[in-house]
Amino acid sequence: MKVVSHIHELKDMIKQHQKKQHSIGFVPTMGFLHEGHLTLAKEARDQNDIVVMSIFVNPLQFGPNEDFESYPRDMERDQRLAKETGVDILFTPDVKEMYKDEPSITMTVQKRTDVLCGKKRPGHFDGVVTVLTKLFHLVAPTNVYFGLKDAQQVAVIDAMIKDFFFDLHLVSVPTVREEDGLAKSSRNVYLSETERQEAPALYRALKKGQTAVEKGEHDINRIYQLVEEEILQTSGEIDYIDIYSYPELEPLQHLTGQVIIATAVKFSRARLIDNVIFHVPESGEKHV
Template sequence: MVEVIKTIPEMKAKVKELKKQGYKIGFVPTMGYLHEGHLSLVRKAKSLADKVVVSIFVNPLQFGPREDFREYPRDLERDLSLLEKENVDVVFVPSEEEMYPSDYQTYVEVVNLTDKLCGAFRPGHFKGVTTVVLKLFNIIQPDIAVFGEKDYQQLLVIKQMVKDLNLDIEIVGSPTVREPDGLAMSSRNIYLSPKERESAVSLNRALELAEKLVKEGEKNPEKIKKTLFEFLRMHPYLIVQYIEIVDPETLDPVEVIEKPVVCAIAAYVGKARLIDNRLIKP
């Protein structure tokens, strides 16, 4: 059976024991309701470390007041079964009270990188992400932590926090895992009806279209964004929140595509807010 730990003191004691034995610790933070994308992060961590810790915690700080914190899918028994098959060493499953006691009052915030893309539409979201991730880093003290490239902005924000705060943790990005038809795997895909699911695939197709246009020599990001918007608008149940073409390091919009860029899309499909992105090289 995979070892499940629910309290911070127990988790810290376990880490101390592993470190004393000289093990290199890999860490994968999740909000649970695991899918093949999460499991790919676990496998990456296993390939880079001696022992792997996975956390499952639906973090209230990163949800806005009208977002889906209460509805977010949860199935701990299923998650533990999947992690056991992957031979994960420890699963850390703290409660909300364990992470944020009633007198909790400290927050961590990366600026600039967080005020664009998803950050522009989800105020406070990344402050919640960096706060919980730093807490988890302090509790688990990993040598390596693995994050998915599907949440590209989050990956950059975490790397910036680690750099700025001089943390001795290597942050590793892992490629987006997709369904056979190209839809990026997400725990929120469960919200999609069969008809909405058909429309959701268009996000990845729009990114493919953007790449095709760039490869054909289009250098004007505004023209590409307009083409993508028109393409996505043809799909029912889908409302575009943003389409941006940005610098891969700063996330600032580019005026001319002359070097690699990231095309990032966020859209509501039914009630599911989905994101996807692609690194495009001219």
């Protein structure tokens, strides 16, 4: 595995692979790798000639009161894990490399942003699409990999790729879960023992909502109640439970097409998010 922190080095390497017509799988991360990232890298490994991973804590996607400075970093461990997972090129630029000057042109996300977690993080997705535009141009990937645990991020990136005709394929990878269903997350270690026992209720609640819809329940309020009921049995505080179309993230008049049920729940020291995404056939369409 080659570790590069300068753009010109990365570009030289990419150029060599392009000459050989290699397919390039790209996994953009902010580092502090966990099993979610590694699952993305493994998928990229299986589907491409070479795998590029970037580790860049992007200041532009942190709000003024967010934790850019204290965001966890462990480059040594990350390098080891990336290498073990089969990453070929690890790109680790510093902030000056990625943002040399004050920007001349800014990007603003107008849709899919003012809901779910994005509602409380104004500007967050503007920072995400800006850094990804830069990274996509540098890495020139055939396939890019993102986890569906952050389903809103995937929805925004999907919009960006379609809007601007990026010539690449977005691979959204299902959430990796513990045996009891809890979505894997670096934040799970902050749960108390009791909370850890309660936490699988989030996924259970979401699946209960999904099952109800699949069995024919089409009253959104009723589904909302079913999900809420289950989560209320934990000691967590519900931040939101939302049901939208996916990936448009728009309110649903009718429960058809691709649907997301998503939730965020605050425990004492950790805020957990989870979601389920599933297809609801039109009436007339057959259930599969």
